[in-house]
Amino acid sequence: MTPAARLQAAIEVLTAILDDRRPAADALKGWGQAHRFAGSGDRAAIGGLVFDALRRKASSAYLMGAETPRAVLIGMLKRERGLDADAIGKLASGGQYAPEALSDDERARLETTSLDGASAHVIGDYPEWLDDSFAQSFGDKRAEEGAALSSRAPLDLRVNTLKGEREKAAGQLADLKPELTPWSPCGLRITLGAEAKAPPVHAEPAFIKGLVEVQDEGSQLAALFSGAAAGEQVLDLCAGAGGKTLALAAMMANKGQLFATDDDKRRLAPIHDRLTRSGARNVQVRTPKSIGGEIDDLKGRMDMVLIDAPCTGTGAWRRNPDAKWRMRPGALEQRVKEQADILDRAVDFVKTTGRIVYITCSLLEAENGAQVRGFLGRHPGFAVEPPATTIKRLGAAAAGFAKAARLGPEGILMTPKSTGTDGFFVAVLRRS
Incomplete structure (x- = not known):
């Protein structure tokens, strides 16, 4: 699948999530079953787009002035992925399997709209009704805390000290390039890029033998x-x-x-x-x-x-x-x-x-x-x-x-x- 086709697929999946109130995992699975031609890399990329759009739903909709799945995904490409209007226009081109071409209004918003002056819940990407609760917890820092909560999480592993030490586990997982967690003395961290597919940790010998467990x-x-x-x-x-x-x-x-x-x-x-x-x-x-x-x-x-x-x-x-x-x-x-x-x-x-x-x-x-x-x-x-x-x-x-x-x-x-x-x-x- 081309990047443009993946974007169109993500719009379809996000529509099922937002309009039909389907859980994200269920909607992605349903799309995959209906489109058997899509490879694992395609499904991972589409999932990455969908989850990033959900993480940045409020701010992306604000940038585009609309809450439609298309608007949220296009806004996310600017907000989270850092693409400019021309790069997004190449994806939303109206070509075969691609989303409809950007309208003049969409392009203008991508080029000029920012989050300056937006409410805390918009910048922080959390439901507006929770703003008072976030203010109780974080005061004037609630937008920053919410924004950090909307980034993609790394994959953290806990080394089981009943089976071995952290250095042993890191060596056995060297192909995944794990790093030591900064605080936990038994943690390993695998950082994932925006479109990266989560590694099959459950198939690793270190996991099968009980040396590591997935745990934040x-x-x-x-x-x-x-x-x-x-x-x-x-x-x-x-x-x-x-x-x-x-x-x-x-x-x-x-x-x-x-x-x-x-x-x-x-x-x-x-x-x-x-x-x-x-x-x-x-x-x-x-x-x-x-x-x-x-x-x-x-x-x-x-x-x-x-x-x-x-x-x-x-x-x-x-x-x-x-x-x-x-x-x-x-x-x-x-x-x-x-x-x-x-x-x-x-x-x-x-x-x-x-x-x-x-x-x-x-x-x-x-x-x-x-x-x-x-x-x-x-x-x-x-x-x-x-x-x-x-x-x-x-x-x-x-x-x-x-x-x-x-x-x-x-x-x-x-x-x-x-x-x-x-x-x-x-x-x-x-x-x-």
Whole structure:
């Protein structure tokens, strides 16, 4: 396929996403099945165009003065890809398989329109109804934070120290040109270009043998900040597919006991194969409402309860850009209620000298600092571990991280702009 044909295909896919409210992955898969002639490189390029358009939807539409899929994609080529009007005109030429030629108005906008004077939510590419929430979190910096959240994320890997060291993994993945992550001592990063196809990491021997797992550096740090140690009794209360469970097991060096559970047994399905591959032997998976799967016997016994809380996922918008445009106000209200319920539930499992580690992949104050303050009001027997103490677990990288991250009285906030990671909030709540 020519670049122009790929652009036309991206317009068709984006139309299905925006007009029919189809998830991006589903729309791309459907287009691929209907166009079998398209090769893997074509599908990757079309996906890159679509996801970049979703990341920059608001600002691209503003530049073009319209919210149609065509306008968003054309505006994105200027906003994200840095193409000028002539270069875009060669793609939107009206030729065979190409989009219709640029109109005089479209060309004029590409040549003269800028984001000067645009609202924060437009520059930051997030829904307008979330502007007050972003202002609570970032004040006058919210447009910059939102814009950073709209860039393409790198591919981060966590090296499983139960199987080997970071240098060993980097050597085995040398063909992917991994770099060391700046903060996590067990992270590798593969930077992807705008049209680059994500490498098939799952087919790499290092992955198959359990030496590496796909995990954003921010998620790695969230697990590291928990302070899970060999010999402890730990409960991962929202384990899901097991990403942080695996990280905790490695930190504990297979010593002590780690219990993994989730309210939805379907989310736990992938964890069993992942545990086998990782070599983790100190993990019990407790499936809810199954024989022997209840966790009441763990009450009062845990050194640590980890809550990777259900949240709006605003911190992961780089990876799921269509999610931010499908999110509705009611979702935030529902998540806040669920988080409070899970925090309250965790209290019963913590021993007298134990701690709760509360984690979200959200940037919103309602899910982060406000949630912690509400918990402390309901449970005065807990106190926040000072973030400056928590980040000492980074060792030599702690000083630099302290300058980059946002350390508040309730916890630690990481963002793409500040730390180069996905957005994560971490609070360590110790029983006092």
